[in-house]
Amino acid sequence: MAAATSRFHRLRVAAVDRLTDDSVALTFAVPPELRAEYRYAPGQHLAIRRFADGGAEIRRTYSVCSPAVGEDGPTEVRVGVRLVEGGEFSTYAHKEIAAGDELEVMTPAGRFTLEPRPGHFAAIVGGSGITPVLSIVATLLAREPEARFCLIRSDRSAASTMFLEEVADLKDRYPQRFQLVTALSREEQQAGLPSGRLDEERLTGLLPALLPVEQIDGWFLCGPLGLVQGAERALRGLGVRRARIHEEIFHVDSGTAPATSTAPALAHSTVTAQLDGRSGSWPVQDGESLLETVLRNRPDAPYACKGGVCGTCRAFLVTGEVRMDRNYALEPEETEAGYVLACQSHPATEQVELDFDR
Ligand code: FES
Numbered sequence: 001m002a003a004a005t006s007r008f009h010r011l012r013v014a015a016v017d018r019l020t021d022d023s024v025a026l027t028f029a030v031p032p033e034l035r036a037e038y039r040y041a042p043g044q045h046l047a048i049r050r051f052a053d054g055g056a057e058i059r060r061t062y063s064v065c066s067p068a069v070g071e072d073g074p075t076e077v078r079v080g081v082r083l084v085e086g087g088e089f090s091t092y093a094h095k096e097i098a099a100g101d102e103l104e105v106m107t108p109a110g111r112f113t114l115e116p117r118p119g120h121f122a123a124i125v126g127g128s129g130i131t132p133v134l135s136i137v138a139t140l141l142a143r144e145p146e147a148r149f150c151l152i153r154s155d156r157s158a159a160s161t162m163f164l165e166e167v168a169d170l171k172d173r174y175p176q177r178f179q180l181v182t183a184l185s186r187e188e189q190q191a192g193l194p195s196g197r198l199d200e201e202r203l204t205g206l207l208p209a210l211l212p213v214e215q216i217d218g219w220f221l222c223g224p225l226g227l228v229q230g231a232e233r234a235l236r237g238l239g240v241r242r243a244r245i246h247e248e249i250f251h252v253d254s255g256t257a258p259a260t261s262t263a264p265a266l267a268h269s270t271v272t273a274q275l276d277g278r279s280g281s282w283p284v285q286d287g288e289s290l291l292e293t294v295l296r297n298r299p300d301a302p303y304a305c306k307g308g309v310c311g312t313c314r315a316f317l318v319t320g321e322v323r324m325d326r327n328y329a330l331e332p333e334e335t336e337a338g339y340v341l342a343c344q345s346h347p348a349t350e351q352v353e354l355d356f357d358r
Pocket of ligand 1: 302303304305306307308309310311312313314329341342343344
């Protein structure tokens with residue numbers, strides 16, 4: 001869907017809409033010559049970068065919330081941005097960005113997507129995790145009359161809930177095919193609706209009462225790490241196959257990173273990387289990730305979070321072995337197929353070859 005290699009372009013901010021006290025939606029205008037490049041699948045995200053006053057580059061990824069459009073590509077793309085306490089980019093987005101500004105925006109990326117098809121799907125989201133799922137649901141229900149969707153969302157309070165109106169519109173438009181369940185952790189709820197956090201135990205009790213768990217064709221889990229992991233455990237405990245579960249993590253506390261490989265890292269090795277049709281080989285310096293090695297020589301290498309969460313730096317491991325520090329972005333099928341996160345990979349063999357174009 002997105003261009004094989006992600007690129008940044010300067011896009012004009014068409015609108016800044018306040019969603020809640022601590023979240024905004026940014027709408028970017030896409031000029032005709034870039035529409036094909038910004039064509040996105042529902043659920044994908046955009047990386048945005050800015051250079052701080054001292055020249056340091058900051059990148060953040062934000063999910064597209066608008067429904068996907070057809071072959072010609074969008075005239076606008078809209079993303080949701082929640083204010084993160086102390087977050088450099090989100091603070092800038094909330095306080096400074098105004099309509100008419102230009103920002104550097106990467107072409108869409110991400111594999112937390114659902115191309116419209118008949119079936120019964122469900123999502124469990126927390127907080128700003130609604131953002132990609134809103135695009136997924138709106139696109140699915142508009143394009144596929146044989147599709148149904150159950151959205152289970154949790155938030156702190158109604159006042160802090162993003163896209164309240166957009167989700168209510170879906171409920172009005174598709175009353176037969178869209179089921180909405182909202183759990184608010186800090187408010188009393190009406191009888192019959194869940195309150196409190198959606199953890200593994202609550203979901204294990206709640207899900208079978210809400211929908212035919214074993215008949216759901218795809219589960220989409222998005223939000224903070226704890227919610228996504230709890231929801232996955234609940235689903236697995238209810239007999240759902242892992243291949244039917246898709247995950248996107250929005251927040252990971254540092255220090256919660258499990259190592260995913262135990263292969264020893266090497267002190268001296270060389271990485272060969274194929275990127276945008278060109279290849280090069282460079283020595284890996286002590287302790288650096290393969291992404292850092294490649295970036296020193298190819299500044300156009302794709303990345304956003306550098307934290308193992310967004311998946312922008314995904315590359316195919318052609319030869320050699322790597323040790324990955326953490327992986328919250330790749331699904332098990334992707335790692336089994338040979339994909340790695342370059343930002344988390346360290347060489348475990350003297351030669352490592354990565355292909356960013358696959
Ligand atoms: S840059 Fe985000 S996972 Fe590597």
